[in-house]
Each structure stands twice: as structure tokens, then as C-alpha cells.
Amino acid sequence: MVSWEELPLKNLTTVTEFLLLGFSNLQDLQLVLFAIFLCLYIIILCGNITIVTVILLEHSLHIPMYFFLGVLSVSETCYTFVILPKMLLNLLSVLRTISFTSCAIQMFFFLSFAINNCLLLGVMGYDRYAAICHPLRYPILMNWRACRLLAATCGLSGFLISMVGTTLVFILPFCNSNKIRHYFCDISPVIHLACGNTYINEMIIFICGVLVLVVPLIFICFSYVFIVSTILRIPSTEGKRKAFSTCASHLTVVIVHYGCASFVYLRPSSKVSSGKDQLVTVTYTIVTPLLNPMVYSLRNRDVQMAIRKEATSEVIFEHEILEILYHNHEEAWHKILV
Template identity: 45%
Template sequence: MENKLTEKPNITATVEFILLGFSDVPNLQWILFGIFLVIYLTILMCNGIIILITRIDPALQIPMYFFLSTFSFLEICYVSVTVPRMLVDLLTQKGNISFFACATQMCFVLMFGGSECLLLAVMAYDRYVAICSPLHYPLVMNHRVCIQLVVASWIGGVPVVIGQTCQIFSLPFCGSNTINHFFCDLPPVLKLACGNTFVNEIAVYVVAVVFITIPFLLIVISYGKIISNILRLSSAGGRAKAFSTCSSHLVVVVLFYGTATVTYLQPKPNQSAEIGKLVSLFYTVLIPTLNPIIYTLRNKEIMLALRKLVTKLLI
């Protein structure tokens, strides 16, 4: 009993973690810094342009583009939680992060990630109403409803995420303080915890089901009804236009939910640290880079608004 009491302070003595990041490729640190810096600036610029044109162009003052601009702002927030810190670690080649900073980073990553899941479901519902009930669309998706849906997607998961973060970081960390990742993600941090983490793992799965599976099922149901409705249209041009307004969103949904599922719904024993790092890199950096490109290149109205903006700036 006496030994246990004397060992207990050491169990909770972790005051900082060390993020390994990309230390396994030391010769590529500067190259990676340059690549990720360009990617981060591209994300900021492309999403910023989408926000700008959806605000100033009168043709884009409809709910679909309101949700898109909100999604773009959310993407900027999401990548800004992880990428700047990763750039600093690559620049200094140090990965030290305090206990509180690690908890804060995880909390915001989960918060913004959960908000993206909910917002993607809201965007699918918007397309469902627009295509399946076009006459009721202005009434159902009025400005007040749009604001309420966005606010709900932003704050809906905040209490759960804060509770889960506090639960994870209240665990004892008595072994290594080295996180084999480039940010404080939930699976690699949970691996460092001592003792029985079964309850915490179950809590992670429950939250993942709520914020990943349920919104994804709602999206699938919405698009099932959308596709059924589109196929009943007699005009080939009408079908093509309807599909074009949904295809971009579907591509983003598949990319985001696919990688999120691999990260948070994969059984812990099957998770490889390197694969987990690669998948996280995909959904925290590469997908936010692709999203504005997907939405702009596949959307004629956004491309037209972008040309108008460029023309105004050049004249």
C-alpha cells in the first residue's frame, strides 16, 4: 500500500508531451515545411475567396451558398488548429507541447470536426428541400432557419467534446510522453494513458457514432430521396443541372467521412501509428485543400462570380 501511494504522484506528473511529427524523415523537414506552408496559405486564400464572393455577389445570396461560406470559414478554423503548430515544429524541429495546450488542441480539433459533420448534413438537407420541394424551398429554408441550423451545427457538440476532452486528460499518464503524431489527436493520446481505458474507448465510439454515423445516415437518406426525385425528371437538362448542384457536396462527404471513419471508428488494436498519421494528414490538410477546388471547378455560378471579381480587380 505504501509503495502504491509513493508511486501515484509519478503517474500524474506529466506536464508536457512531445509530438514526434515527421521526425522519422529528418532530411525532409525543410521540404515538408515549404510544402505545408504553401498548402496552408492556399487553404486560407481559396476558402477566403469563396467567403468573399458568396458575400458580395447578388446571384449567390441563397441558402446553399450561405452554408458553403460557413463551411469554408469552418475549414479555415479547422486547419488553423493543427497546421500552424505543425509548421512551428518543423521549423524548430522541437515537438514539445504543454499538457494544457495539447488538451486545448484536441478539444478544438474534435469541436470543428464534429461541426463539419453536422454542417455537411445540413447542406444535404438544404439540397433535399431545394430539389424535392422547390415550391416550399424559400419558406422552409428562410434566413432565420438557416442561421439556426448553422448555430446548431457549430455549438451542438461543444458540451460533449469538452466533456470527452476532460475525461481523456483526467486519465493518468505514467509511461512515455511521446505522441507519434503531428498534433494531439484522440487515438494516439489515449494510447499513452495508463490503466484500463475501456470506458474511455467506448465513450469515443459512442461520440463517433453520434457525430459521424448519424449525420452520414441522414446524408445518405437525403441523397437517396434526391436521386430518386432527379431520375423522375423528364428533362435530361434538368437532371444534369440537379446532379451538378449535388455532386460537389457528395465528393466532399465521401472524402471527409471516409477518413474520419478510419480514424475514430477503427478498433484500437488495428490502428497503426503511421497509417493513422497518414489518414489524419489527409483529412486535416489535403481534404481542406481539395474542398474549395471541388466546389469552384464543379460549380458554374461560383466560377462566374469568380470571373466577375477578377474582372473588377483588373479594370
């Protein structure tokens, strides 16, 4: 098979399409990678769909904590849908092309949902702070109007900031090189293909990255300082354990998501390494959405009980249907025999 590095460079005055070279140096492992990523994608979809369905159907989970968890699950489902189907298709394709417009659209929606996820994790940190540090005022602080407003603000902010970032990349002229050394249209590998001076564009994008990543992370850290301080004042060991358990999964997702995203987006452009970036990006585009249903939700006792309840209800319902069909069938045979 011909190596992607040996493909002839297109001498174009204006680039109309890009080549996605992600994982192209692993020619012998393409089918293995396809099988692994396909299985992970199916698990992500099934896990997040299960969580959303259970939260919608189980009235005991209609509280702010699970409302934001449901919104995060929907956002991460869309987030992976923007990237993984195209990546899976490319692993089986000879020509891994993506049009200029499709690349811009992919970047826009990827950034939108990624930013939305970052902001939602910040809001979920505030929700835990309000629940643990101000339990008596919690119903007022996190009423349903406030929850919907916070969720809508996260979504709208994601789309607006993403529009700024995507515009700053694609207003630049692209000529000659069209080889993106990544498995999707991310900011750094695309902007490095642009002709001319990109310093101002990269600086504005960097500032936006700081606002999106650092500000919510600082907010989460301050929230957890107050949370830990409050938990340590709880007299009973069981009370402390329960309070910590409501925060552990959120902290796990925050550390993985913010840690990997900060490594990729909060660095000078001169220190970009496509190989390391791909590995780290896989972590927050695949592993983090996988953590949400597996760590944050399915290990949660309330969600487990709700899933069992729904499963039991389904079994009872099916049993009742079978009984009705059986009795009707028996009555029909009785009439025939008589």
C-alpha cells in the first residue's frame, strides 16, 4: 500500500479540499484501529442514550444534578458524532479527503460542543457547591428557571466562541499544502497550513482558549475548596463519605477533560507535535465521552436503581402482554374445539 507521505503534493493556488493524515503512519493497524474505535463509539452512544432515557423516564432523577448530566450526555453524543464517523470512514478509505467547507463545518461543531462541555462541567461544579455548602438555599439557587438559563447560556456561548475561532482560521488564505496531520479538522493542524502571517489569529484563538479552559477550571477549583472545607466539618464519617462520593466522578471527568484539552490548546504554536497531539486528542474526544456514562453515571447508585427499575418494569410489561396473548389464544382454541 502506498504511504500517505509519498502522495504527491497538490500545487493549488487555492485549496478546495484537505487530506486527513491521522493514523496514516499505522498502515498495518488500520482495521484494528477501526474495530477498536467502532466498539468505543458504540459504547459511547449506548451509554449516553441509556443515561438520557433513564433521566427522562425516572421522576426521582428530575433534579438539577441529573438535568445537567443529561444535557452533558446529549452534548457529548453530538460531540463524538461530529468526529468519529468520518474518522472511521477514513480508516477504511484510500483517499481521506474532506472538502474545504466540510472541514470548516466540522471544526465549528466540534469546537461548539467541546466548549459547551467545558462550561457545563463548570456549572456542574457550581451545582455541587450549592448542594453541599448551601443545602437550605439550594432549591432557590438552582431552581428550574436558573438551570435552563445556565444550560442555554453554555450552549449559546459554545456556538458564539466557536464561530469566532472557526472564522479566524478560515478567513486565512490556504494554498499549496493541503495535508492535515490529524484525524479531523482541529485548529492547530489546519491553521499551520495557511499562507501568510497567522500570529494575530493564533493569539486571539489562544485568548479564547484561556477564557474557555482556565476561567471555568479556576471556578471549579474555588468551588471545591469550599466543598472540601464544608465536608471536613461534617461530624459523621458516613456523611463525609456520601458527600465526597457525589463529587468524585465529576472530578475524574474534569481532570481528564481539562488536562488533555489544556495540553493541546494552551501551548505556543511552535511546540505543536502532531504525533503527541493525536494521542492526547484521542483521550478527550473518545475516552472522556466514554467516562461520562461509565464513571459519572453508571456507577451512581441512584442511576443504577433507576435502570434496574426501568428494566423490571419492561419485564413485567412483557409478561403481562404474554399472559394476555396466551389467554386470548386459549379462548380462541376453546371456541374452535367447542
